[in-house]
Amino acid sequence: MKTTCPYCGVGCGVSVTPQGDEQAQVAGDLQHPANFGRLCVKGAALGETLKKDGRLLYPQVNQQRVSMDAALEATANGLREIIEQHGPQAVAFYGSGQLLTEDYYVANKLMKGFIGAANIDTNSRLCMASAVVGYKRAFGADAVPCCYEDFERADVVILVGSNAAWAHPVAYQRLVKAKQQRPEMQVIVIDPRRTATCDLADLHLALRPGSDSVLFAGLLNWLVENNGVDTRMLAHLADVEPALLAAREWDLARVAAHCDLEPEQVTAFWQLFTSSQRVLTLWCMGVNQSVSGSDNNNAIINAHLLSGKVGLPGSGPFSLTGQPNAMGGREVGGLANQLAAHMNFNDADCDRLQRFWQSPTIARQPGLTAVKLFDAIERGDVKAVWIMGTNPAVSMPEGNRIAQALAKCPLVIVSDVLAQTDTSAFADILLPALGWGEKNGTVTNSERRISRQRAFAAAPGDAKPDWWLLAQVAQRLGFAAAFGWTHPAQIFREHAALSGFENHGQRAFDISGLAQLSDDGWDKLRPIQWPVNAQHPDGCARLFSDRRFFHPDGKARLLPFAETKTVTVNRDYPLLMNTGRVRDQWHTMTRTGAVPRLMQHCDEPFVALHPQDAIAYGLPAGTLARVQSVHGWITARVTHDSGLRRGELFVPMHWNRQFSQQSNVDMLVAALCCPASGQPALKQTAVRIQPL
Ligand code: SF4
CATH class of the missing domain: 3.40.228.10 (Dimethylsulfoxide Reductase, domain 2)
Known part of the structure; x- marks a missing residue:
């Protein structure tokens, strides 16, 4: 069975030989153009992530196990009541680059075309x-x-x-x-x-x-x-x-x-x-x-x-791109400031999308981007949020404030593969979702290459695909005709048809050449780079070789440089902290943290600083330090790294509270964002450090 790695945006092809439901032999797919057989250590350990320990197997409402039907009814009723009382802007979805394109498409269609708000954002906001x-x-x-x-x-x-x-x-x-x-x-x-x-x-x-x-x-x-x-x-x-x-x-x-x-x-x-x-x-x-x-x-x-x-x-x-399907999310409008198929919030595109969906309404203004969305939850403006396949209580800046916002939110719905995450602790309704190896769909990697993720393991418990959970809730909200799919290939065909709908070469994203795929053709889809259309029936490796761009006059634009104020240190917080990955971990470690051999490279949170700074602050290697910003403090093991500039620290981003109560670095990071993109400045925080 051939599938695609669910970790980073390289999008490596993986050949899998299942060995029962909880194990599989994994090797790089020799034919996949992203990796030609290579896998990194995370990809090579994928077979060890299939265990059912810790899985969310059955739906819960208010921490009680219920039937799937009851959980879906509770979700639809909860959303309906809030929309009726407070309007569509009072509800929001927060998704993930882990979602498959088909999942993303359904979430975006429900929120923007049928609920009528654009409050659907994603952890890809933090990434690209x-x-x-x-x-x-x-x-x-x-x-x-x-x-x-x-x-x-x-x-x-x-x-x-x-x-x-x-x-x-x-x-x-x-x-x-x-x-x-x-x-x-x-x-x-x-x-x-x-x-x-x-x-x-x-x-x-x-x-x-x-x-x-x-x-x-x-x-x-x-x-x-x-x-x-x-x-x-x-x-x-x-x-x-x-x-x-x-x-x-x-x-x-x-x-x-x-x-x-x-x-x-x-x-x-x-x-x-x-x-x-x-x-x-x-x-x-x-x-x-x-x-x-x-x-x-x-x-x-x-x-x-x-x-x-x-x-x-x-x-x-x-x-x-950082995530396996950040690009797929961009294609279907999984960001609050864009519409499906690379359409924008202008009257022509909004009307076009509503015509295609034949929807009762359409969002005409951009919605709340990630940081603003959680601010709105904290203020009480957003009263219901459905969080899908992500862990914002750990990964968002000012993590403590995110947790407080979720604690105050009247309705928190979480669909996830895991029963206990820092975020699921705040859920009123928990919906069990399928994970890698169980779900079926497509992802797009950094080079615009669409690849299939294929199911080879049975669904555990009552777990369902995210697109199915969303479609079932949409049906219960009264939108059965538009959400009646029974197979993800049907969703993909609709998505592909939309990309070509009244396009006339005006939008870069066009996979209309895949809109007629049969279910079998979708299942066997080989990795292909968009656009896929009449001009590029076999996909397209490079764009703009003809030097025609997508602004109305066909020209590209240069942007004048404007100096921006960056994060600076001060007397109280004299060091600049950078955050990033370690080699063998992924995001908040909910999957890679469960694989013992992936913990061997680095088994605890650390703070790295230049050896001369370490002397100045009295921090021998191996001791514990307290790192503090204006937003909170963490503890971490000290390591020395002469590859850092003087006055700068590095702390890995991964550790969630399940592993280490006081080492979640995003608690320290301010929710400052790029004003044009809304992407948080997770790389730069003014801090101080002292021995513990
Ligand atoms: Fe490839 Fe990235 Fe997966 Fe490693 S984590 S196997 S580089 S897709």
């Missing part, structure tokens, strides 16, 4: 919302132009704010192999920390946290002054002059001082970018999880556009 804004502003569409094959075609690969060696290991292994085969390929890592990814780097720029956009704004100016502009590209660009004017402020000396780099380091980077035609820039959370996340994205994309390094083999601005 800034990249969505960056691409839409530049290209007129949320469209990643590149593909993994570009790793083998690039002359220069730049990784910005990405520890791919640990966060996207198979993609990183592919880069390692490419470099072994072509040692002349140059790799530049731009990251405040010296991470495992730097092992591959010819050049590491350990810049000041939050200064990425300045580095790329300076590059834009350098391109102009050093013959780096692709003059043929200018005909395909708009808003060039304001961007160049803003960049002119950032000469080499000013950039180097701002980024805390040597001028020679900056020049080496800019020269490599300028002199090489095939340049691929990969970025991840270090760019996106910032108060200037969207501007960081556009600063990178600007440089690629002006130099014509886009749409060509080995060239382009390539955002790596």
